[in-house]
Amino acid sequence: MMFNEEFESLPRPALEALQLKRLQATVARVHASVPFYRQALAKAGIGPTDIKSLADLARLPFTLKQDMRDSYPYGLFATPLDDIVRIHASSGTTGKPTVVGYTRKDIDTWSELMARSFAAAGVHRGDIIHNAYGYGLFTGGLGAHYGAERLGASVIPMSGGNTKKQIMIMKDFGSTVLTCTPSYSLFMAEAAREEGIDFRGLKLQVGIFGAEPWSEAMRGEIEEKLNLCAIDIYGLSEIMGPGVAIECREAKKGLHIWEDHFIPEIIDPESGEVLPEGEKGELVITTITKEGIPLIRYRTRDITSITYEPCACGRTHARIARMTGRSDDMLIVRGVNVFPSQIESILMGIEGVEPHYQLIVERKENLDTLEVQVEVNEGLFSDEIKHLQALAHHIEKEIKDLLGVTCKARLVEPQTIARSEGKAKRVIDNRQLG
Structure with a gap:
């Protein structure tokens, strides 16, 4: 079933003609209204009237996450704040988030694309969607919520946490669709087992899982333990939120990216050259309908x-x-983006801590855990246990408050963490994600 068959099944020539028209309009718009892009286009030696074909996309400059940080909070907005009806944000490496704004039309587009995504996953009017993505600045919860309503399904806005209640609600309300991170779904399965509840007795049919990396093996485990069809969804707040791309239930072989709104490219992460179809590289996306922050x-x-x-x-x-994987050092822990440099900036502001640390990521009982190992100076390490415990708790609180991720801080003696002559190995990711 398609939500918008006219656009979802556009013949390729018509789809590419629409992309070109919308790309030309977007480039003209950002050139006129966003100083950052006006300067970047001038530096690249290209103007709006130079976009004659989709091949000209490769001549345009890249936009980096750092550009969004440098423009904090509203520098990349292409419309006055009077026209912005929603503001979301994701974590940034310096403690300041990357900010995205939506006009009413942007919210309408997002709702449609999430409705399309639900339909592609086999969800339809009459389904009861149990939405356990987080609500707030994170785009997951509200993105799924609006899409469910646009589709005409019933939505239960549970958000995350309170797992026993989540299971009770799914059982009592007859939920047929579950949306959350894949790791949280398995945590739910374990919690249900402890409560003596068998997911085979629930009405769940489809699970739509995203916001963190997961493997085919994990898909199999989810489908077995939750007795549903597990579908992979992709999105990122900078581009829109969830619903940028999703697997269709018919094939489950790759995620359809909605090309009437986004133009995808695959590039070599080192050279920036566009790679041919089928080759693995870094995903680059150009938005061609967004008003708030194209x-x-x-x-x-x-x-x-x-x-x-x-x-x-x-x-x-x-x-x-x-x-x-990723072409940078970002980790995704329980749906939260974490850069080692974020942790480092926090640690370096704490007295007694040495500039040597390591992040250990595990997956225990189907949930991600983050341990921050950090060296403390000689004098502090010989201090009383209660003082060391207080320091560890302080580190944990600072990371939680600034980054929104729970961690366990482990203080170690000086010279304990291995040194490297090259790039320091800051992250040990022991999760089985492949």
Whole structure:
């Protein structure tokens, strides 16, 4: 089932003609209204009237996450704040978030694309969607919520946490669709087992999981333990939020990216050169309908490949493969973006801590855990245990308050963390994600 068959099944020539028209309008718009882009385009030696074909996209400059940080909070907005009806944000490496704004039309577009995504996953009017994505500055909860309502389904706005109540609500309310992170779904399964509840007795049919990396093996485990069809969804707040791309239930072979609103490219992360279809590289996305904060060639840092092969579902939009990693050092822990440099900036502001640390990521009982190992100076390490415990708690609180991620701080003796002559190995990720 398609939500908007006219656009979801556009013949390729018509889809590309629409993309070109919308790309030309977007470049003209940001050139006229965003000083950052006016300067970047001038530096690249290209103007709005130079976009004659989709091939000219490769001539446009990239936009980086750092550009968004440097423009904090509203520097990349292409419309007056009077026209912005929603503001979301994600974490940034300096403690300041990257900020995105939505006009009423942007919210309408987002709602449609999430409705399309739900429909692609086999969800329809009459379903009861249990939405356990977080509500707030994080885009997941509200993105799924608006899409569910646009589709005409019933939505239960649970948000995250309070797992026993989540299970009770799903059981009592007859939920047929679950939306949350994949790791949280498995945590729910374990909690249900402890309560003596079998997911086979629930009415769940579909699970739509995203916001963190997960593997095919994990999909199998989720489908077995929750007795549903597990679908992969992709999005990022800078581009829109959830619903940028999703697997269709018919094929489950790659995620359809809605090309009438986004133009995807795959580039070599080192050279920036565009790679041919099928080759693995970094995903770059250009928004071509956003009003609030249009982005030209945004480097997502996510590693994937793309195919334009026809899909059994009838949708003509390209498909991107499951993300296999990143071209930077960002971690995703329980749906929260964490950069080692963020942790470092916090640690360096705490007295007694040495500039040597390591982040250990594990997956225990199907949930991600983050341990921050940090060296303390000789004098402090010989201090009383209660003082060391207080310091560890202080580090944990600072990281939680500033980054929104729970961690366990472990203080170690000086010279304990291995040194490297090259790039320091800051992260040990022991999760099995491949």
